[in-house]
Amino acid sequence: MSKHLKPAxxxxxxxxxxxxxxxxxxxxxxxxxxxxxxxxVMVLIAMAVVFVGQLCRDWLLLPxxxxxxxxxxxxxxxxxxxxxxxxxxVAAAVIWPxxxxxxxxxxxxxxxxxxxxxxxxxxxxxxxxxxxxxFVGFYAVGAYTYALLYQWAGFGFWEALPxxxxxAALFGFLLGFPVLxxxxxxxxxxxxxxxxxxxxxLINLNQYTNGPDGISGIPKPTVFGMEMQxxxxxxxxxxxxxxxxxxxxxxxxxxxxxLMALVLALITLFVSTRLIRMPVGRAWxxxxxxxxxxxxxxxxxxRIKLSAFTLGAMFAGFGGAFFAARxxxxxxxxxxxxxSALILAIVVLGGMGSQVxxxxxxxxxxxxxxxxxxxxxxxxxxxxxxxxxxxxWRPQGLLPMKRPHVELKK
Amino acid sequence: xxxxxxQLTQQIFNGLSLGAIYALIAIGYTMVYGxxxxxxxxxxxxxxxxxxxxxxxxxxxxxQTGLPLPLMVAAMLVVAMAVTGAYGYTLERVAYxxxxxxPRLVALISAIGMSxxxxxxxxxxxxxxxxxxxxxxxGGINFDMGADGFGVTMPYSRIMIIxxxxxxxxxxxxxxxxxxxxxxxxxxxxxxxxxxxxxxxTNKVISFTFxxxxxxxxxxxxxxxxxxxxLNPFIGFIVGIKAFTAAVxxxxxxxxxxxxxGVLLGLAETFAAxxxxxxxxxxxxxxxxxxxxxxxxxxxxxxxxxxxx
Amino acid sequence: MSxxxxxxxxxxxxxxxxxxxxxxxxxxxxxxxxxxIGPNGAGKTTVFNCVGxxxxxxxxxxxxxxxxxxxxxxxxxxxxGLVRTFQNVRLFKQLTVLENLLxxxxxxxxxxxxPGLLKLPGYRRSExxxxxxxxxxxxxxxxxxxxxxxxxxxxxxHQRRLEIARCMITKPRLLMLDEPAAGLNPQEKRDLxxxxxxxxxxxxxxxxxxxxxxxxxxxxxxxILVMEHGRAITTGSPEQVRSDERVIKAYLGEE
Numbered sequence: 013m014s015k016h017l018k019p020a021x022x023x024x025x026x027x028x029x030x031x032x033x034x035x036x037x038x039x040x041x042x043x044x045x046x047x048x049x050x051x052x053v054m055v056l057i058a059m060a061v062v063f064v065g066q067l068c069r070d071w072l073l074l075p076x077x078x079x080x081x082x083x084x085x086x087x088x089x090x091x092x093x094x095x096x097x098x099x100x101x102v103a104a105a106v107i108w109p110x111x112x113x114x115x116x117x118x119x120x121x122x123x124x125x126x127x128x129x130x131x132x133x134x135x136x137x138x139x140x141x142x143x144x145x146x147f148v149g150f151y152a153v154g155a156y157t158y159a160l161l162y163q164w165a166g167f168g169f170w171e172a173l174p175x176x177x178x179x180a181a182l183f184g185f186l187l188g189f190p191v192l193x194x195x196x197x198x199x200x201x202x203x204x205x206x207x208x209x210x211x212x213x214l215i216n217l218n219q220y221t222n223g224p225d226g227i228s229g230i231p232k233p234t235v236f237g238m239e240m241q242x243x244x245x246x247x248x249x250x251x252x253x254x255x256x257x258x259x260x261x262x263x264x265x266x267x268x269x270x271l272m273a274l275v276l277a278l279i280t281l282f283v284s285t286r287l288i289r290m291p292v293g294r295a296w297x298x299x300x301x302x303x304x305x306x307x308x309x310x311x312x313x314x315r316i317k318l319s320a321f322t323l324g325a326m327f328a329g330f331g332g333a334f335f336a337a338r339x340x341x342x343x344x345x346x347x348x349x350x351x352s353a354l355i356l357a358i359v360v361l362g363g364m365g366s367q368v369x370x371x372x373x374x375x376x377x378x379x380x381x382x383x384x385x386x387x388x389x390x391x392x393x394x395x396x397x398x399x400x401x402x403x404x405w406r407p408q409g410l411l412p413m414k415r416p417h418v419e420l421k422k
Numbered sequence: 423x424x425x426x427x428x429q430l431t432q433q434i435f436n437g438l439s440l441g442a443i444y445a446l447i448a449i450g451y452t453m454v455y456g457x458x459x460x461x462x463x464x465x466x467x468x469x470x471x472x473x474x475x476x477x478x479x480x481x482x483x484x485x486q487t488g489l490p491l492p493l494m495v496a497a498m499l500v501v502a503m504a505v506t507g508a509y510g511y512t513l514e515r516v517a518y519x520x521x522x523x524x525p526r527l528v529a530l531i532s533a534i535g536m537s538x539x540x541x542x543x544x545x546x547x548x549x550x551x552x553x554x555x556x557x558x559x560x561g562g563i564n565f566d567m568g569a570d571g572f573g574v575t576m577p578y579s580r581i582m583i584i585x586x587x588x589x590x591x592x593x594x595x596x597x598x599x600x601x602x603x604x605x606x607x608x609x610x611x612x613x614x615x616x617x618x619x620x621x622x623x624t625n626k627v628i629s630f631t632f633x634x635x636x637x638x639x640x641x642x643x644x645x646x647x648x649x650x651x652x653l654n655p656f657i658g659f660i661v662g663i664k665a666f667t668a669a670v671x672x673x674x675x676x677x678x679x680x681x682x683x684g685v686l687l688g689l690a691e692t693f694a695a696x697x698x699x700x701x702x703x704x705x706x707x708x709x710x711x712x713x714x715x716x717x718x719x720x721x722x723x724x725x726x727x728x729x730x731x
Numbered sequence: 732m733s734x735x736x737x738x739x740x741x742x743x744x745x746x747x748x749x750x751x752x753x754x755x756x757x758x759x760x761x762x763x764x765x766x767x768i769g770p771n772g773a774g775k776t777t778v779f780n781c782v783g784x785x786x787x788x789x790x791x792x793x794x795x796x797x798x799x800x801x802x803x804x805x806x807x808x809x810x811x812g813l814v815r816t817f818q819n820v821r822l823f824k825q826l827t828v829l830e831n832l833l834x835x836x837x838x839x840x841x842x843x844x845x846p847g848l849l850k851l852p853g854y855r856r857s858e859x860x861x862x863x864x865x866x867x868x869x870x871x872x873x874x875x876x877x878x879x880x881x882x883x884x885x886x887x888x889h890q891r892r893l894e895i896a897r898c899m900i901t902k903p904r905l906l907m908l909d910e911p912a913a914g915l916n917p918q919e920k921r922d923l924x925x926x927x928x929x930x931x932x933x934x935x936x937x938x939x940x941x942x943x944x945x946x947x948x949x950x951x952x953x954x955i956l957v958m959e960h961g962r963a964i965t966t967g968s969p970e971q972v973r974s975d976e977r978v979i980k981a982y983l984g985e986e
Binding site: 026029030032033034035037038039041046047048137141143145190191194196197198200201202204205206208209212213216349350353356357360364389390392393395396397398399400402403404407 | 460461471474475477478479481482501504505508509511512516517520521524525526527528529530531532534535536537538539540541542543544546547548549553554556659663666670701702704705708709711712715716719
């Protein structure tokens with residue numbers, strides 16, 4: 013116990029120094045003057061907590077040490093055997109919104125968007141092992157592509173969607189081509205730089221992108237060309253409901269959006285599940301493990317990395333277009349670095365490469381902040397803290413997946 | 423034509439004072455990278471914390487006490503350095519040391535998490551909105567050049583930035599060259615394993631590196647706060663990336679490189695703001711970063727690396 | 732001339748102030764086993780890296796079947812039929828043994844996206860064939876029972892064999908082995924010797940190897956190049972080399 017005393021005292025003093033200028037002496041505006049409001053009680057409490065914590069350190073760390081090994085690893089993402097389970101889950105997901113409240117369905121739609129984005133980033137980071145901190149840039153490209161196509165040429169969602177994906181993929185290709193040969197950390201910073209450049213360009217190229225105000229009035233997806241609204245926007249046109257003989261109610265659109273998001277997310281899931289089992293997926297994994305060995309076997313690392321990067325960007329583009337449709341407007345403020353960090357956190361938390369883990373992490377990281385609205389102030393603080401803690405204690409993610417591997421048929 | 427020289431002089435002066443700040447922060451990045459091969463993503467936040475601590479100290483002393491200005495600034499610097507030194511130390515122990523052996527991505531995410539945490543930590547403590555810093559220095563040296571009376575203005579605050587930075591750079595260079603810890607740092611950045619075998623306490627050297635880098639960033643933070651007159655918890659992000667650009671430009675791992683890179687970036691950004699557009703000056707910094715990493719990742723003063731197979 | 736597969740002329744490699752390789756010339760014929768030996772630090776692995784395209788040589792030319800390959804990136808060199816193993820075995824440790832062999836066939840299989848996503852018949856056939864080829868090599872190397880194990884979990888000797896199988900499945904014309912016998916016990920070394928011989932006879936592949944184990948070198952090589960301090964001391968048959976005074980001097984104490 014006594015050997016902990018000295019470190020505990022030092023830690024407590026350190027805590028005091030850290031907390032004092034931030035929480036202990038708070039700057040307060042009073043008219044034209046700035047004063048300090050002392051809050052020494054908080055500082056002392058914090059010091060005491062740290063002091064006690066250090067003394068009982070070994071004790072307190074026990075549950076976390078267990079966490080390092082404890083949580084189970086999932087079996088590989090659904091392949092053939094679990095088909096029935098998947099069908100049931102999908103059916104449940106389809107039926108659910110008809111029995112839920114509007115805001116729940118709304119949140120669920122947001123979750124699905126993040127699932128799509130996270131699965132896309134999972135291809136880049138989880139499968140191919142590329143540190144991409146600028147993923148939000150492709151998200152923005154997809155969103156603005158739809159917005160601009162609508163503004164200039166009156167495109168609807170379904171017409172714009174493939175183009176949004178293609179544009180994002182193109183950006184991914186152009187950006188990726190020069191930078192993918194950089195190693196780890198540098199690649200991360202460069203992609204971060206690109207994401208920021210895209211955001212700054214969106215803010216500053218006023219005549220094209222409408223600057224900080226963004227573009228609004230973006231239409232929602234139609235049902236096979238029929239609008240889902242109370243009244244047709246064009247005279248003589250018919251809405252979906254009029255044709256079906258139903259009465260329009262607002263939450264129908266919410267459910268429709270949810271179902272469309274579900275479709276897109278399922279497609280993303282299907283594609284990435286296939287990819288990992290294809291030669292290109294194997295090449296990603298091999299490249300992640302040992303690039304030099306890959307080169308010695310004739311694999312072109314840049315082309316392989318580029319395929320991951322471009323595909324990930326494409327899915328971000330789809331997500332972006334859908335986001336624009338759902339919000340009805342886009343502006344540069346939705347596409348900051350924090351979004352990239354959030355999506356990355358989902359991928360990492362879920363266990364890089366593990367699709368089921370990523371989906372669960374997306375649900376967790378989207379739903380929990382919505383539920384804990386009172387803690388909104390602390391949301392980012394906790395987010396940052398959780399990121400650090402996860403990396404220190406369980407970097408492989410909450411639910412890492414055993415690799416799906418090819419089995420030799422005997 | 424007669425306007426050109428005073429204009430250029432003005433821009434160069436502005437660029438140097440901006441570059442001095444970048445250099446101070448860039449040194450922190452380069453020292454940490456040189457010694458543990460990691461980008462300290464949260465370094466920008468350390469700079470921000472330094473600025474805030476300076477403001478708190480200033481507010482605590484009060485601007486009306488009649489203490490001589492240099493003394494007040496010195497007090498702000500000393501307190502800011504002490505506190506950020508503590509932050510730098512804690513940052514390393516909490517977020518970097520535990521992940522030292524882990525793959526790159528893990529350490530990077532830990533750093534990003536810390537960066538986000540610190541931004542919001544300060545936002546919770548001191549508010550997320552802009553805070554004003556009382557003006558300590560007014561006026562400066564004015565040169566009237568040219569027939570049109572176009573002058574060069576050198577505000578005292580900016581002169582102070584350059585002076586303080588130069589003094590610190592000299593001090594740092596001497597320290598690294600002649601002190602025991604300086605030698606140990608150089609040994610560790612060349613070959614950590616060997617340094618360890620020779621009995622150098624590498625953990626202590628690493629902690630020291632973080633603390634020293636933090637202190638320099640704090641100086642930058644305080645000086646900027648005094649000069650610009652306002653701050654908020656999120657200023658660390660952009661400045662951090664720019665300072666990192668400066669470090670890479672000069673050659674990551676090289677302290678003289680960080681100084682050079684800082685000055686060059688400051689000049690480039692100032693000239694871009696003046697002659698292209700001030701809106702695009704941030705893009706200049708980011709583009710410079712991308713370009714250097716693509717074409718000369720080892721920077722100006724770095725040695726080209728050959729990958730050992 | 733037509734039987735020369737690999738031709739290295741005037742190869743030099745400088746790292747900053749250090750001249751690691753200085754003016755090396757040699758040729759490897761189409762089904763020859765050619766060894767490079769020399770004390771540690773002689774520059775042997777650097778020569779390998781230059782030939783394989785991992786380093787860009789400071790000067791000199793490397794030609795494969797008359798075509799210039801020096802200056803090409805390593806994956807292009809591999810596509811010319813030149814593959815290598817590494818001193819510290821570089822397997823894809825978390826992939827299975829089978830998958831290591833499948834990845835190596837990446838350039839030979841249907842690797843376009845659409846056929847794979849839709850599981851078209853052409854794709855499925857390509858995958859089956861790749862598996863079959865992999866199975867054949869597993870049988871050849873006696874590794875079939877480990878097919879679904881993680882490559883990193885294999886015994887060291889098996890890992891080395893897998894690395895060689897991975898090279899061979901790319902249908903190379905020249906196989907470069909970097910210290911293939913390191914860490915093997917005497918029985919394994921004898922097996923290795925038999926294996927190299929078998930590969931050369933059954934698959935017509937030329938072999939370029941670096942080794943320290945003299946009995947292996949003497950037993951398997953057609954010709955040997957001896958290097959020291961980056962330079963060639965002599966080139967010749969095993970008998971010529973082993974009785975060469977300069978070689979004995981360079982190796983003072985080793986054998």
